[in-house]
Each structure stands twice: as C-alpha cells, then as structure tokens.
Amino acid sequence: MVDFGAMFFRGRGVKISQQFAVIGLGRFGRGVCETLHGMGYEVLGSDNQERLVNQVLQEHIVNHAIQLDSTDPQALKEAGLFEFETVIVAIGNHLDASVITTLNLKEAGVPNVVAKASSEVHKKLLERVGADRVVFPEYEAGCELARSLTRPAILDWFDLDPEKSIVEIKVPEAFHNRTVAEVELRTRYGLNLIALRFDDKFEINPSPSQKLNKGDIMVVIGANNDIDRFLRSQHIC
Structure with missing residues (x-):
C-alpha cells in the first residue's frame, strides 16, 4: 500500500490548521474522521492495522490514510503528523499506546492534542504527558442520553x-x-x-x-x- 498521506503531508514545514489527523481508526476514530470529512476538512487517518486503514479509504471518510506504529516518533515524523495543528488520539483501549503516542506528539510540538480516555487513571496519565483535551466518548454519550430523556x-x-x-x-x-x-x-x-x-x-x-x-x-x-x-x-x- 502506498502511503499517500505521507507523500501529501510530509515536509511542508508549516502547521496545518485546516486539516486534522486522527490516530486510531476504531469506532470512535472513524466517527471523528467521517464527521470532519463531511464538514469539508482534510483528514489524515492512521492506524497500525492495515485492514482499518483500507476500510476508511474504501468508505471515503478520509482524504488520506497511513498504516503506522504511533508509538514510534520517527514513524510519526515521516508521516507528517508533527506538522498538524490538531491531532486526535483515538486509541482508547490500549492505555500504553495512547499515552506514548500523546507524549510523542506533545514533545514534537503539536499545539493541540485531543485524546480519548477509557478511565480516570487513563485521563490523568494523558494529562500528565500534556494532552490538551481528554474526552470520554461513552460517558459523554451517556450524559447526553440522560439529558434527552x-x-x-x-x-x-x-x-x-x-x-x-x-x-x-x-x-x-x-x-x-x-x-x-x-x-x-x-x-x-x-x-x-x-x-x-x-x-x-x-x-x-x-x-x-x-x-x-x-x-x-x-x-x-x-x-x-x-x-x-x-x-x-x-x-x-
């Protein structure tokens, strides 16, 4: 598979404010990609599973998609992830990968990192390594349902x-x-x-x-x- 995302985003030398990168293409990450893409923003999706990368490309909910290991800073750099203004870390179920990825992005100077958490401990760890915003999708959806009822x-x-x-x-x-x-x-x-x-x-x-x-x-x-x-x-x- 050709890394079109890497070809398109690498080496620009400027922060990309009208485009978003989403790391982790599970249910939450796919939802973020689909919504942003539907709003007209350019979206780069990435995951360590080739199956998920191919799936979002086939469904046309991203502009570009890359298979990579986000715990490897060099892989993130080569893919151009460090040049984005906003990166969403949607790896909610693998605490170590989520935290390490967030740390890699913040140490590289990404201004706005939004990370998904699956527990209070996970949230605290993400905040410790510099996440600018931590979200609990399941919790927030539950609150919204309760309010609507x-x-x-x-x-x-x-x-x-x-x-x-x-x-x-x-x-x-x-x-x-x-x-x-x-x-x-x-x-x-x-x-x-x-x-x-x-x-x-x-x-x-x-x-x-x-x-x-x-x-x-x-x-x-x-x-x-x-x-x-x-x-x-x-x-x-």
Whole structure:
C-alpha cells in the first residue's frame, strides 16, 4: 500500500490548521474522521492495522490514510503528523499506546492534542504527558442520553468546563410573544442569550426588542447551576 498521506503531508514545514489527523481508526476514530470529512476538512487517518486503514479509504471518510506504529516518533515524523495543528488520539483501549503516542506528539510540538480516555487513571496519565483535551466518548454519550430523556426541551448541551455550558433550549411557553428584554434572562437567572434560532436561521446576539415565540430555539450560556435553576423555574425538568 502506498502511503499517500505521507507523500501529501510530509515536509511542508508549516502547521496545518485546516486539516486534522486522527490516530486510531476504531469506532470512535472513524466517527471523528467521517464527521470532519463531511464538514469539508482534510483528514489524515492512521492506524497500525492495515485492514482499518483500507476500510476508511474504501468508505471515503478520509482524504488520506497511513498504516503506522504511533508509538514510534520517527514513524510519526515521516508521516507528517508533527506538522498538524490538531491531532486526535483515538486509541482508547490500549492505555500504553495512547499515552506514548500523546507524549510523542506533545514533545514534537503539536499545539493541540485531543485524546480519548477509557478511565480516570487513563485521563490523568494523558494529562500528565500534556494532552490538551481528554474526552470520554461513552460517558459523554451517556450524559447526553440522560439529558434527552429527562429534559426533552433541551436540544443540545455543550460543556465549556465542569461548571459552565452552552445549551439550546426550546422557548418556554411563558416566554411566548415576549421580548428578550422582558424575560430578563441575565437579571433573573444569570444567563446570557447568545443566539436565537427561528425560521431555519440564527440571529446572533438578538436585540432586547426581539420577540420570542413558542417553537423558537434559544442558545444560552451560563453556569450549570443557573441553567438548572432556569429549567426548574420553567418546569422543563
């Protein structure tokens, strides 16, 4: 198999900000590749198993794919992985390979390394070797499912950190035909309305005089405690 990825990315000498590398082509890594590729980004996938490399190429969910041992710094360098702005380490089930790969990338100066963890110990080790972000896909999916089952008015929830989030919420019935100023989100609940979605379009930073209607979607940012307080007050949870 010809390493087209290595041919394309090697030796550019500049950081690649509009392209992503994904190391590990299991279920999680494939999902990342498919989503990024579908959004129009250039994606380089890699794995130590030739079968998985060939599979993502056949399914056209990457632009390039390389078979390599990511625990070998020289292999990463020759493949051009060190030139990427963002590399996703999707090796969640092999702790040693995950940690060593992350260490190799950070020591080589990759600015943004996102790594998948399978346990709290794994997470701590990844953070110790410099991972910029650690994700728990199964845990996060479980949290999202629980929220969707218990709070159907919440369409999406994005954690900024353990204490603050951005959420998409259906406009409560009590807010119908009232303006942004009249509902007093910031004063009463400590939340900031950053966007409003209606008629298949987004209104960023809606004006205080903007009317809210049942069926519209509010995008708000704030502390989780304040979000929960707002949801309880509107009988959303």
